[in-house]
Amino acid sequence: MIYFFVEVEDSYLGPRIDGDIVTSDFENQRMIHKRYIYQIVAKAMKIFQPVTSLASISLVDDAHITVCGDIHGQFYDLIHIFELNGFPPKENPYLFNVDVQGFCFFLFAAIYLARGNHESDGLNESFGFHREVSYKVGEQCVELFSQAFCFLPLAHLINDQFFVVHGGLFTHDGVKLSEIRDINRFCQPPDEGLMSDLLWSDPQTSLGRAPSKRGCGVMFGEDVSTKFLTDNNLKLIIRSHEVKDDGFEVMHHGQLITVFSAPNYCGRVNLSLSLPLSLPFYLVFTLL
DSSP: OGGGGOOOOTTOOSOOEETTEEOSGGGGTOOOOHHHHHHHHHHHHHHHTTSOSEEEEOOOTTOEEEEEOOOTTOHHHHHHHHHHHOOOOTTSOEEEESOOOSOGGGGSSSEEEEOOTTSSHHHHHHTTHHHHHHHHHOHHHHHHHHHHHTTSOSEEEETTTEEEESSOOOSSSOOOHHHHHTOOOSSOOOSSSHHHHHHHOEEOSSSSEEEOTTSSSEEEOHHHHHHHHHHTTOOEEEEOOSOOTTSEEEETTTTEEEEOOOTTGGGOOOOOEEEEEETTTEEOOEEO
């Protein structure tokens, strides 16, 4: 591993990783050394490589998982989520239905991540993530992040009942879970196809489908959600991808929930939310 050959200077005062133990200096805004960035991202890639593009999460009765939407690198809002809902040991897992722009999550156990539309070279260049990483820790780390984002699964299936995806559904009916599971995700997202739809699509109030305002994916109505859920014997779609003034929105007669977890995103005054999901099935919305 490349990080074995990166020396940590004696003058370094930021967070350190020793085995599975991490210091808490992140909260003091001390920049992490590139050795530890390499170490975290390399470990993440090793964890995610064998996972299918539709990852399965199994919860026993009386267990729960907290589903969060977009974070967009807002670190202190992430810490606030953990303060409200508890830090993530194995009995308190989290699913971040991301745009993440960072891998600090892998410092914790029991974290699941899904790929969002921002986990791509094009958007990370446009929104400054590549420039920031290159300036702070070098171009080699930019390439490492680019590769690592391709390892993230595209969607999650919780107890074969709840379909969790960043964007939404598809430009055509009849898509089976097995097709999603078999998508080759180890690439930059294409402009069309199943992978693009999962990362970019949005729900609409009208029935049917319409061209997406984003230029990728599709706008889809309640009838599309109903058919997808029925065809695949599912109960609920949980997705993110859109800023919501209240941090969430329930649509399609309760069949689809949008949750967004980055407050005051890009200067817009919006609330944020996390979504604890428990079995037997019930939801508790947590205002952040």
